[in-house]
Amino acid sequence: MPSSTDTxxxxxxxxxxNTGQAxxxxxxxxxxxxxxxxxxxxxxxxxxxxxxxxxxVGDLLEINTVRPAMxxxxxxxxxxxxxxxxxxxxxxxxxxVKETGVRTALHLSQRSVNRESxxxxxxxxxxxxxxxxxxxxxxTHLRPTMFLDQLLYPWVLAPLQQGVLRxxxxxxxxxxxxxxxxxxxxxxLLKEPDKRVGRxxxxxxxxxxxxEQLAAELSDALGxxxxxxxxxxxxxxxxxxxxxxxxxxxDSITGIMADYQEGRMAGSDDNIEKITGKRSMTVGxxxxxxxxxxxxxR
Numbered sequence: 001m002p003s004s005t006d007t008x009x010x011x012x013x014x015x016x017x018n019t020g021q022a023x024x025x026x027x028x029x030x031x032x033x034x035x036x037x038x039x040x041x042x043x044x045x046x047x048x049x050x051x052x053x054x055x056x057v058g059d060l061l062e063i064n065t066v067r068p069a070m071x072x073x074x075x076x077x078x079x080x081x082x083x084x085x086x087x088x089x090x091x092x093x094x095x096x097v098k099e100t101g102v103r104t105a106l107h108l109s110q111r112s113v114n115r116e117s118x119x120x121x122x123x124x125x126x127x128x129x130x131x132x133x134x135x136x137x138x139x140t141h142l143r144p145t146m147f148l149d150q151l152l153y154p155w156v157l158a159p160l161q162q163g164v165l166r167x168x169x170x171x172x173x174x175x176x177x178x179x180x181x182x183x184x185x186x187x188x189l190l191k192e193p194d195k196r197v198g199r200x201x202x203x204x205x206x207x208x209x210x211x212e213q214l215a216a217e218l219s220d221a222l223g224x225x226x227x228x229x230x231x232x233x234x235x236x237x238x239x240x241x242x243x244x245x246x247x248x249x250x251d252s253i254t255g256i257m258a259d260y261q262e263g264r265m266a267g268s269d270d271n272i273e274k275i276t277g278k279r280s281m282t283v284g285x286x287x288x289x290x291x292x293x294x295x296x297x298r
Contacts, residue, residue: 009033009072010190011102013060013093014079015053016044018149019108022183023077023190028052030191037069060089068097075104075190080128082252090128094135104138104193106186111145111174111202112259119255120248140189141216144203145265148178148286151218152293155243160294165218166229168236168254169211170261175204175268176214181280184203188276201271205280208268214283221287221294233258283296 006288010027014020015036021044027034028051036053038045039059049055058081070076078093080086090107097105113125132139150156159166182203209217215228237254245253259265273279285292 007031007033008074008191009035010262011035011037011056011069011073012053012075012190013037013077014081015055016042017046017079017177017183018179019079019149020077021048023180023186024053024183025051026183026187027190028273030187032187032191035064035069035073052181060092061085061093063095063159066092067099070100070102071095072098073102073195076102076184077106077190079107079108079120082249083246084124084248085188086124087120087127088132090131094132094137095139098135098267103194104190105132105140106189107132107139107141108182108186109141109143109200110256111143112256112264114259114264115142117255117264118258119252122255122259139154139199140193141200142182142186142189143200143204143205144177144182145174145267146176146260148176148205148283150176151286155240155296160218160226163224163226164216165211165226166230166231167259168231168233168257169228170230171210171295172260172263172265173208173210174260174265176283177203177205177206177272178286179279181205181272184276184278186274196286201274201275202267202281204268206268206270206282208266209283217283218287218294219283221284222291224295 010032015024015038019293022035024036034053036048037056037058045055057067058069080089110125112122115124115126211228215226216224234256240250
């Protein structure tokens with residue numbers, strides 16, 4: 001059963017991932033007891049333990065490791081990497097929530113979730129949302145748009161360091177959002193679930209833009225010219241395969257970019273500010289915060 005004390009206990013899955021780490025840090029800063037579910041002990045999990053998180057080793061694909069991690073929690077956050085097994089993991093998570101009486105669950109979905117997507121990740125995310133809806137649990141689906149942190153992914157960062165923003169974005173638009181800001185929203189919702197903006201909550205940056213505008217803002221922030229280079233999806237997929245990315249990941253990323261071109265990442269909102277009291281960071285603010293990486297070698 002949930003904690004009987006005034007201090008909330010929350011479970012964060014995917015705790016060493018991008019949004020997971022941010023959610024753990026924010027939840028601890030908000031005074032909650034944090035149980036961090038990780039696949040194994042490493043430097044990342046030790047860093048979370050040093051901050052005060054309780055580290056629990058488990059696997060979302062193994063229900064008998066998920067359920068014990070839920071015991072005594074008031075709320076739980078579900079996130080799964082871009083990989084096969086998402087629907088299986090969602091079933092295990094939902095069943096564990098039901099068995100342990102956790103009152104609130106947060107699910108990190110994605111903006112382009114739809115069953116017709118060419119991205120297997122987007123199709124699986126659609127089914128995961130449906131699993132949670134069928135379960136009858138109090139679940140809030142969070143639908144972030146494109147992550148600002150993609151600028152730091154190796155296949156984006158390497159050309160960006162040379163002055164080229166190289167992605168198959170076409171004329172698509174979005175208001176890119178940082179994982180740090182998502183973590184603030186996740187932590188706030190774990191502490192006060194009633195703050196959610198409906199059962200489905202979009203998470204965006206403050207300004208919608210296309211990639212030409214994104215490149216211009218990067219140029220201003222970094223103090224050097226950044227040029228946007230569009231390219232065919234097939235060429236982008238070939239580049240990812242050459243880097244050694246797994247086929248599921250290549251198909252998912254390429255499919256997400258196809259959805260982006262179709263406008264499925266579009267829109268902006270102030271939900272993060274409504275939830276946390278502080279707006280999400282702009283492209284320029286993110287770039288300046290990571291200029292030591294993006295401008296490396298110059």
